[in-house]
Every structure is written in structure tokens, then in C-alpha cells.
Amino acid sequence: MDAFWIIVTGFLVASSTxxxxxxxxxxxxxxMGDALSHAVLPGIVIAYLISGSRASVPLFLGAIIMGVVxxxxxxxxxxKGKMQADAAMGTVFTFLFAVxxxxxxxxxxxxxxxxxxxxxxxxxxVPLQTSSFLGLGVPAPVWTLxxxxxxxxxxxxxxxxxxxxxxxxxxxxxxxxxxTAIWHYTLMAATSVATVVSFESVGAIxxxxxxxxxxxxxxLITDNLKRMTLYILAQGLVSAVLGYFLSExxxxxxxxxxxxxxxxxxxxxxxxxxKRGLKSPL
Amino acid sequence: xEIFLKYLTLQDPNVRYVALATLLLGGxxxxxxxxxxxxxxTLVGETVAHSMLPGVLIAFLLSGVKNPYVLIIxxxxxxxxxxxxxxxxxxxxKIKGDSALAIVLSSFFGFGIVLxxxxxxxxxxxxxxxxxxxxxxxxxMTPEDSTAFAWVSGLVLILVLSxxxxxxxxxxxxxxxxxxxxxxxxxxxxxxxxxxxxISVGIKAxxxxxxxxxxxxxxxxxxxxxxxxxxxxxxxGFFGALAGWLGAFVSYSQVSMPTGPWTIVIxxxxxxxxxxxxxxxxxxxxxxxxxxxxxxxxxENLLKTAVQNEVRGLGKLFNRRSISQRQFFEQRLxxxxxRRLRRKGLIKKVHTGFTLSTEGRSYGAEIDRRHKxxxxxxxxxxxxxxxxxxxxAETMEHFLTPEIEAExxxxxxLCSRFNPLLEIHELVPDTPVNAL
Numbered sequence: 001m002d003a004f005w006i007i008v009t010g011f012l013v014a015s016s017t018x019x020x021x022x023x024x025x026x027x028x029x030x031x032m033g034d035a036l037s038h039a040v041l042p043g044i045v046i047a048y049l050i051s052g053s054r055a056s057v058p059l060f061l062g063a064i065i066m067g068v069v070x071x072x073x074x075x076x077x078x079x080k081g082k083m084q085a086d087a088a089m090g091t092v093f094t095f096l097f098a099v100x101x102x103x104x105x106x107x108x109x110x111x112x113x114x115x116x117x118x119x120x121x122x123x124x125x126v127p128l129q130t131s132s133f134l135g136l137g138v139p140a141p142v143w144t145l146x147x148x149x150x151x152x153x154x155x156x157x158x159x160x161x162x163x164x165x166x167x168x169x170x171x172x173x174x175x176x177x178x179x180t181a182i183w184h185y186t187l188m189a190a191t192s193v194a195t196v197v198s199f200e201s202v203g204a205i206x207x208x209x210x211x212x213x214x215x216x217x218x219x220l221i222t223d224n225l226k227r228m229t230l231y232i233l234a235q236g237l238v239s240a241v242l243g244y245f246l247s248e249x250x251x252x253x254x255x256x257x258x259x260x261x262x263x264x265x266x267x268x269x270x271x272x273x274x275k276r277g278l279k280s281p282l
Numbered sequence: 283x284e285i286f287l288k289y290l291t292l293q294d295p296n297v298r299y300v301a302l303a304t305l306l307l308g309g310x311x312x313x314x315x316x317x318x319x320x321x322x323x324t325l326v327g328e329t330v331a332h333s334m335l336p337g338v339l340i341a342f343l344l345s346g347v348k349n350p351y352v353l354i355i356x357x358x359x360x361x362x363x364x365x366x367x368x369x370x371x372x373x374x375x376k377i378k379g380d381s382a383l384a385i386v387l388s389s390f391f392g393f394g395i396v397l398x399x400x401x402x403x404x405x406x407x408x409x410x411x412x413x414x415x416x417x418x419x420x421x422x423m424t425p426e427d428s429t430a431f432a433w434v435s436g437l438v439l440i441l442v443l444s445x446x447x448x449x450x451x452x453x454x455x456x457x458x459x460x461x462x463x464x465x466x467x468x469x470x471x472x473x474x475x476x477x478x479x480x481i482s483v484g485i486k487a488x489x490x491x492x493x494x495x496x497x498x499x500x501x502x503x504x505x506x507x508x509x510x511x512x513x514x515x516x517x518x519g520f521f522g523a524l525a526g527w528l529g530a531f532v533s534y535s536q537v538s539m540p541t542g543p544w545t546i547v548i549x550x551x552x553x554x555x556x557x558x559x560x561x562x563x564x565x566x567x568x569x570x571x572x573x574x575x576x577x578x579x580x581x582e583n584l585l586k587t588a589v590q591n592e593v594r595g596l597g598k599l600f601n602r603r604s605i606s607q608r609q610f611f612e613q614r615l616x617x618x619x620x621r622r623l624r625r626k627g628l629i630k631k632v633h634t635g636f637t638l639s640t641e642g643r644s645y646g647a648e649i650d651r652r653h654k655x656x657x658x659x660x661x662x663x664x665x666x667x668x669x670x671x672x673x674x675a676e677t678m679e680h681f682l683t684p685e686i687e688a689e690x691x692x693x694x695x696l697c698s699r700f701n702p703l704l705e706i707h708e709l710v711p712d713t714p715v716n717a718l
Contacts, residue, residue, distance in 0.1 A: 025378075025381050028378050028379075028380050028381075029380065030378075030380045030381040030383070030384040030385075031325050031328070031380050031383055031384050033384065034328065034384060034387060034388075038491055077557070080565060081557040081565055082563060082565075082568075083502060083557065084319070084322060084324070084502070084505075085322075086322055086323070086324045086325055087319060087324050087498055087501070087502040087505075088502075089325070090324045090325055090327075090328065090494065090495070090498035090499070090502075091495075091498060091499050091502050091550060091553055094491055094492070094494065094495030094498065094499065094546055094550075095495070095499075095546060095547065095550035097491050097495075097543075097546075098491075098492065098495065098542070098543035098544075098545075098546035098547050098550070099543070099547060101417075101540060101542075101543040102539070102540065102543045102544065102547065105538060105539060105540055105543075106539075205388060205391050205392050205395055206392070208384065208387065208388040208391075209388035209389065209392055211384070212381055212384040212385055212388065213385055213388060213389065215381075216377055216381050216385055219376070219377065219381075220375055220376070220377070247396070250396065250400055251399075251400055251403060252395075252396035252397065252398075252399040252400040253395045253396050253398070253399040255392070255395065256392040256393065256394070256395035256396035256399065257392075257396050258392075259388050259389055259391075259392025259393070259395075260389060260392050260393050260396060262389070263385065263388075263389030263392070263393075266385060266389075270371070270374075270375060273375060274374055274375065
């Protein structure tokens with residue numbers, strides 16, 4: 001049963017982050033997942049210090065606020081401060097991460113929190129947090145992730161047209177009066193929510209992997225956005241299953257193994273697309 | 283203060299290595315980071331730093347010891363592989379650079395985490411400390427580490443100096459460098475090599491994220507102060523070294539404060555201050571010069587319109603309403619502009635309105651003159667329709683320098699005392715273009 005819940009959790013993370021990763025990939029913002037997952041650390045620590053508990057809700061709030069702040073800061077530095085876009089991102093997230101680590105060290109005595117546990121949450125502990133519902137032991141993280149997935153699906157399909165347009169042709173979208181900035185910030189906010197919610201249960205590394213690798217795998221196979229989302233879900237499922245058994249086999253971290261499995265699938269689609277000569281410049 | 287002096291004079295033998303090592307590390311990575319910065323590939327450092335984890339662990343597994351040199355070789359090898367893989371993915375598929383970086387980062391690091399957990403459950407005490415390669419531990423630095431930093435700094439310096447001109451061409455203009463016969467691939471590899479070298483010696487001291495920050499932030503800060511490569515390199519190295527040195531001081535003077543994060547906070551502050559206060563490129567300077575420009579444009583518009591009104595025989599007296607018929611001024615803007623013009627002595631207050639002073643009149647006439655010159659230029663040389671030239675000239679009149687003006691007059695065959703206080707229709711009848 002444990003194996004089942006771990007795989008379900010992995011799949012839920014893959015599908016919710018994958019949907020957003022899809023858009024990040026098209027907008028050439030794939031490193032944003034890496035940046036956000038580091039930058040939210042001070043938000044989590046501050047929320048923890050204020051609320052005094054490790055309850056999920058305040059930590060989520062802290063992290064989500066921090067995620068949005070990060071996006072705004074990056075935007076501000078690159079547009080108002082005239083920093084090179086990639087450098088603005090690198091500066092902001094490493095700075096915030098450093099602040100987070102300092103806060104953790106400073107309050108390490110009073111708090112049972114450390115950067116290691118925040119960033120490297122372990123999917124293996126998911127089945128331990130089971131709460132009973134309808135006679136079925138469903139782990140708490142699965143509930144949160146289900147809600148997240150529902151939320152992201154809703155946001156994604158409601159905003160589908162807007163994102164399609166703003167991702168593929170920002171200039172055109174702007175010219176017909178679509179507020180591209182709003183779409184940008186909605187996507188960033190959704191990405192921070194997804195990043196935070198998921199890495200509490202599976203760890204940052206798997207979030208970064210699932211944000212981009214399934215999307216890239218699908219991107220190599222198809223040009224159709226709807227079909228891409230379908231392939232992403234399939235990719236996530238296979239990586240979760242494959243990763244779980246890989247970790248059983250070598251006896252190492254499950255999250256890490258799922259990331260590796262996801263990469264293996266990417267490699268397969270890479271070779272396949274190369275064989276087929278799919279190299280259309282999009 | 284006392285403790286700062288103690289730190290400064292390096293009396294404490296424990297701090298000597300740490301201070302020296304962080305100083306060297308900051309300096310080298312600041313300078314090396316500049317090259318990646320200028321090529322807009324700053325996040326390469328982040329991917330390389332993460333990708334070194336499996337290399338370190340495999341080196342440990344193969345050798346069975348935690349010899350720093352062996353682990354550095356392992357780290358450098360997997361860092362190198364990660365760069366090759368990123369390049370391969372971007373060249374051989376439609377995946378873009380940023381996605382390739384994220385893919386390689388997450389899979390290498392994920393693989394590293396798997397290895398780390400396997401090692402931790404199978405090895406006893408001899409593996410402890412390997413996780414320093416994730417978060418860094420500057421306090422645990424040994425004299426050997428500082429020696430390694432010194433070697434690396436020297437090597438990087440020699441390489442950069444001996445290939446300086448080729449690197450410069452490649453960084454600024456790849457196609458040009460290729461065309462003049464520079465071995466672009468080699469220089470590309472060289473930049474990757476020094477990047478990997480500095481990251482691989484640095485991660486154990488400051489950790490993965492802090493190491494990539496040391497490559498990104500110093501050049502970002504330095505870029506606000508200079509446009510020249512030499513100065514960028516020196517300044518970026520200086521900022522990095524300063525931050526490393528101060529970071530080590532904070533860690534030394536405060537109990538249990540980590541060096542790496544403090545170094546990053548300090549270098550970030552340097553970057554923020556640069557962004558705000560740097561001359562020319564700083565936010566405050568730019569805001570200020572924009573404000574001054576807006577003011578000047580309003581003043582010039584007012585003076586020009588007053589002169590035009592005079593020429594058209596509308597009288598010497600003007601007020602907001604008479605000016606606004608041609609050039610709209612909102613009440614508050616009018617008040618402010620008038621106040622500044624009076625202070626400069628360009629206009630005078632007369633009981634019912636304002637008149638131009640002699641200087642004000644010649645200034646306004648000059649603006650009007652530039653406007654006309656530009657209109658004629660656009661019409662004759664750019665063959666623009668007479669209906670369109672006015673709007674273009676409205677903006678250009680504020681930016682024409684006397685030099686450009688003289689050049690245009692020369693080209694149009696007009697004398698420099700040319701002073702058409704006339705409308706363009708009266709001045710240039712619809713001459714066919716080929717007649718010119």
C-alpha cells in the first residue's frame with residue numbers, strides 16, 4: 001500500500017507541475033522552477049517563526065507570498081533596474097536563499113527546521129501521514145496535492161486561450177489588447193503555489209525535475225499543446241512508477257530516482273525525435 | 283572594532299585560511315563569472331554546480347577516500363559532462379537553452395541525491411562530510427583548501443591573460459571572432475574550463491547555490507559601473523573578493539553564522555547599491571535625467587510656441603490659454619514650467635500675462651528653427667509626405683545638436699544663418715523629388 005501512495009503522490013506532483021512546466025518551457029522560463037524553489041525559503045522560515053508551528057497553512061502562505069515577491073523583484077530588477085534578465089533572476093533567488101539559510105541558522109536553536117528538510121522533503125514519508133477517510137487510509141499530502149491538481153487544472157483550462165496566445169506570440173497578444181503582464185503573473189503565482197505545495201512532500205529536486213522534464217519530453221514528440229498535456233501526464237505516471245522501482249532496486253532516495261527515471265524517458269524521446277529528424281524550429 | 287582589528291591583522295590562525303580562501307574564491311569567481319555574464323549564460327553556473335554532486339560521490343566511491351583533489355577531479359568531470367550535455371541537447375533538438383539547463387540540473391542532481399542516500403546507508407563514518415558539497419562549510423576549510431584556491435586563482439589568471447584578446451572577441455561577438463580566425467570552440471571550452479575549475483574548488487566551501495551566486499552577482503554589480511571589459515573583470519573580482527572577505531568576518535565575529543550565505547547577502551547588497559546609485563546606469567541617475575529631459579522639453583515647447591505666436595502677429599503677451607491653443611499645457615504643468623522659466627530669466631511676468639525676454643526669444647526661435655530644418659530634411663531626403671513630417675520634427679527638435687544641425691544644413695545646401703520663421707508650406711512648395 002505504501003508503494004501505491006508514493007507512486008500516486010509522485011504522479012500528482014508530476015501532473016500538476018508538468019502542466020505549468022509546459023507553459024514555462026514555451027515561454028523560455030524553465031529555470032524559474034529552480035529559482036522559485038530556492039527563493040521561497042525565507043518565506044517559509046518567517047512564516048514558521050511568526051506562527052510558531054509547522055502547520056502547513058502558514059508555511060504555504062509564507063512560501064506563496066515569497067514566490068510572488070520573487071517574481072516581482074526579478075521583474076523590477078530587469079525592467080526598472082536594467083539588469084540583464086538572466087542575471088536578475090540569478091541575483092534575486094540566490095540572495096533570498098542566502099537570507100533564508102541565515103535565518104535558519106540564526107533560529108536553529110528555537111526551531112526544529114533546517115534547510116535540508118525544507119528543500120529535501122522526502123516522498124518516502126508520505127504514507128506515514130495517513131488520515132482515515134471513508135474507511136480508506138489516504139495520506140494527507142495526497143489530499144493537498146489532489147486539491148492543488150484540481151486548482152491548477154481549473155486555472156490552466158480557464159486561461160488556456162490566454163496562455164496559448166501569450167506564450168506563442170506575445171507581441172500579437174499585446175497588440176489585440178490582451179494584458180500579457182496579468183497572464184505572466186498568474187502563471188508565476190500558480191508556479192510558486194505548485195512548487196511550494198509539492199516540495200513539502202517530495203523535495204525541491206523532484207519539483208524542479210517534474211516542472212521541466214515531462215514537458216520537454218512531450219515537446220519533442222508533438223507540437224500540439226493539448227496533446228502535449230496528455231503526454232506530460234503519461235510521462236509523469238511512468239516516471240513515478242519507474243522511479244519507485246528504481247529506488248527499491250538501488251536502495252536510494254525515491255525522489256532522486258523519480259527524477260532520474262524522468263530523465264531516462266526524456267532521453268528516449270530525444271533519441272526518437274532525432275531519429276525521426278524532428279527538428280522544426282519553433 | 284577590536285574584533286575587526288583582530289580579524290584584519292589575521293592574528294587568529296584559524297581565521298587566516300578561511301579569510302584568505304574566501305577572498306581568493308570571491309575574486310576568482312567574480313572575474314570568471316564576468317565572461318558567462320556577458321554571454322548571457324549566467325545560469326550555466328547554477329547547472330554546473332548542481333551537476334557536480336554525482337561526480338564528487340562517484341569519485342568517492344571509486345577511490346574510497348575523501349581526498350580533496352580526487353573529489354575535485356570527480357566534480358570537474360561531471361560538471362564538464364553537464365555542459366556537454368546541455369550543448370548537445372540544444373544543438374540536436376528544438377529544446378531551448380534554459381530548458382536544457384533545467385533538465386540537466388535536475389537529473390544530475392537527482393542522480394546525486396540517489397547516490398548520496400545509497401552511500402549514507404552503506405558507509406559509516408568515512409562518508410560524513412560529503413553533504414558539505416551541497417550546503418558548503420567554510421569553517422571546515424583546511425590549509426590545503428586555501429592552497430588549492432591559490433593554485434586555481436593563479437591558473438585562471440594565467441589563462442585569462444594569455445588568451446585575453448581572443449576571449450574578448452568571443453564574448454562580445456561570436457560571429458566576428460569566428461570570421462577573423464579565432465578558434466571559437468577552443469575559447470568556448472576555455473571559458474567553460476575556468477568556470478568549472480572555480481566552481482569545483484569552491485562548492486565545498488560555500489555550497490552549490492552560493493557558488494553559483496558568486497559567479498552571477500559580482501559581474502551584475504560591476505556592470506553598473508563600467509562599459510569596459512578590463513574594468514568589469516577587475517571590479518567584479520574586487521566585489522567578489524570584498525564580499526568573501528567580509529562574509530568570513532561576519533562568520534568569525536558572530537557565533538555559528540555561515541560564511542557562504544553572508545558572502546552572498548553582502549555581494550547582493552553591493553549589487554543593489556550599484557543598481558540604485560551608480561552614475562549613468564543607476565536607477566536614480568536614470569530617473570533624474572529623465573525628469574530633467576521632460577522639464578527641458580516642456581520649457582522648450584512653451585518658448586517655441588510663444589515665439590511662433592509672436593511671428594504670427596498674435597502679440598507679445600501670452601498666457602496659458604493662448605499657448606495651449608497650439609501646445610496644450612495643463613494648469614499645474616504650466617505653473618511649474620513658468621516658474622522655472624522665470625527663474626532662468628527667459629520669460630517675464632507682465633500684469634496680465636507673460637512676455638519673452640531677449641534670451642527667451644532667441645532660445646525659442648532656435649527650437650523652431652531646428653524643427654523646420656528637420657522637417658525639410660525629412661521631406662527632401664527621406665521623401666516623407668509633408669503631412670507626416672511635423673510630428674517627427676516635434677520630437678527631434680529637442681535632440682538636434684549644433685553639429686548635426688550644421689551637417690544637415692550642409693547637406694541640404696542651406697546657409698548656416700538660415701532662419702525660416704515661416705511655415706513649411708510657405709517655404710518649400712511641392713517640389714518634385716527628382717528636381718532636387
